[in-house]
Amino acid sequence: MSDSPENKPVTPSSPASAPASAPGPGTAATSAVEPPSRWRTTFNEIIGGSVMISILAVVLAIVAGGILIALTDENVQKASVYFFARPGDTFAEIWKSVSGAYVALFQGSVYNFKRPDFLDQIKPLTETLTFATPLIAAGLGVGLAFRVGMFNIGGRGQMLIAAACAGWVGFTLHLPWGLHLVVAILAGVIGGGIWGGIAGLLKARTGAHEVIVTIMLNYVAFYLVSYLLRTPVLQAPGSNNPKSPPIDPTAVLPDLLGPKFNLHLGFILVIAATVFVWWLLNRSALGFKFRAVGINPNAARVAGIDVKNMYVYAMLISGGLVGLAGVFQVLGTVTTGFSSGIDAGIGFDAITVALLGRSKPWGIFIAGILFGAFKAGGFAMQASQGIPIDIVTVVQSLIVLFIAAPPLIRTVFRLPDPSKPKKPKAPKPAPVTREAVAAK
Incomplete structure (x- = not known):
């Protein structure tokens, strides 16, 4: 049996229809749109x-x-x-x-299960950590500059200056064990910090872009160290090669697992550096100012933060951390003397590590280990598979x-984009019948 005309739904274009939102007897109440659940939002x-x-x-x-x-x-x-x-x-x-x-x-x-001895089986992991040590240190420096809104691509120059300073202390001064190592590390960190601070100072006082300045300082550092390696300042006595004398044993970073492994004390120091950068950015007043300047320097200036000084401080600390990578290279990996290629491209690889780690200290730490694995495993891949x-x-x-x-x-x-949450669809309103309109 067909429906009577009185019970047929009325389309919105019908003259006798009422707005769908109008309440009345016989009209289904429109349910409120529920936002996505907390678990769904967290998952996204x-x-x-x-x-x-x-x-x-x-x-x-x-x-x-x-x-x-x-x-x-x-x-x-x-x-x-x-x-x-x-x-x-x-x-x-x-x-x-x-x-x-x-x-x-x-x-x-990571692990070579083909070797018979357990120490030999885990040696690849120690090589990964050895390669990762300077990468993490340099990545922390680059990442810290990123958090302040600066692009420090002068890692090569900062590493070269730091290596030259630490190396000079390492083979020139003859100090007791322990003290000699501390002085050499401090000399390298200070040298890298000063070289990075030049870029921060020029940006703060003259407005010079740190990218251009750090690129130029890379060349200045390279040619300066290359020149010094041909003079008595850094060149080994009696040698015609541009190479420094060997580092005194009292200034060499000690091995962590014995002479059979290349892993040295630098890995412990880089863990301490990671903790320091995390504390600096997340628990200190200076770190709060760094992050504020990185988010919006104009708003930070209005809030009373001296933005120019923050640029200088950030590049000083950033250069010191990158310089620590140069210290590890000259006092830990290369102890028989160094040349102008001591940076080994780490200054530029640190940019990749900082990007992968999202400029966060522990993210940079993990990213550095990953890239250390690429370096250590790449040689094995080339040797065994061609x-x-x-x-x-x-x-x-x-x-x-x-x-x-x-x-x-x-x-x-x-994948969903957390910054653009999907809006839940509103339920369709119930059709309006002639009986509902007549009752209204």
């Missing part, structure tokens, strides 16, 4: 936050590195010639090349690329 913040973006950037870079490894492998290229006849051979060679490369990377950086170590550099570069493009990571993995 976790999977779409900066930590997850960093992790997925590393994963995506490793996948891209695997593709490059497969494309450059000779066996894969040979098998791909008859791909349509026997595709299984091509996929088998791809798996063999990629898995072999990353297994070698793991064995060279894969160019440049692949590791490509992976590191891709990590920076993906970290710099969070929307790309969110699009690839379909």
Whole structure:
């Protein structure tokens, strides 16, 4: 039986219809729109936050590195010639090349289960921590500058000056054990701090951009140290090579696990530096001013903070931390004398470490260990699999690329954006009948 005209729903365009929001007898009450639950909001913040973006950037870079490894492998290229006849051979060679490369990377950086002795099995991990030690120190310096809104890319120059100062104290002064090491470390940290402070002072007093200044100071430091290595100030006596004398044993960082391992006291010092930077940024009044200036220097100036002095202080501390990396290089890794290449590209790698760690002290610490693993495992991967170590550099570069493009990571993995929460849809209003209109 068909419905009577009185009971048929009225469309909004009908003249007899009433607004859907008008209450009245026979009209279903429109329920209030409920916001998303607290657990849902927290889940979205976790999977779409900066930590997850960093992790997925590393994963995506490793996948891209695997593709490059497969494309450059000779066996894969040979098998791909008859791909349509026997595709299984091509996929088998791809798996063999990629898995072999990353297994070698793991064995060279974390744990080598093929060695018979346990100490030999964990030696790759100690090599990773050794490579990570200067990376973490330099990354802390770069990350601290980032938090104040400054871009310190003068790590190379700050490391060279710090290495020259620490090295000069190490082979010139002959002090008792312990005191000699402390004086050499302080000399390096002060030298790096002064070199970084020059950029902060120029920015504060003249408005010079710290990027340009630090780039120029890199060249100044490189050529200055190169010149001093050809003079009696830093050159080894009786040598024609631009290399310094060996460091006195009293100024060398002692080994943590014995002479069989390269891991030295610098790793303990870098843990202390990480704790110091965390306390400085999160628990001290100076750190609060640093963060305020980094967020909005104009608002910080209105609040009574001397922004110019903050720039100087930040670059002094940043340069000192980066200089600590130079100290580790000359007193821990290279003790037979150093040359102008003592920085080993760490000053620029520190920018990547700081970006991956989101300029947070413990994030930088973990990122430094990851990049130390790349360095230690890259050599093993090249030696055992014949894969160019440049692949590791490509992976590191891709990590920076993906970290710099969070929307790309969110699009690839379909992650929510915590800064743009989805608005819940309002329920549709109940249809208005002629009986409801007549009753009103």
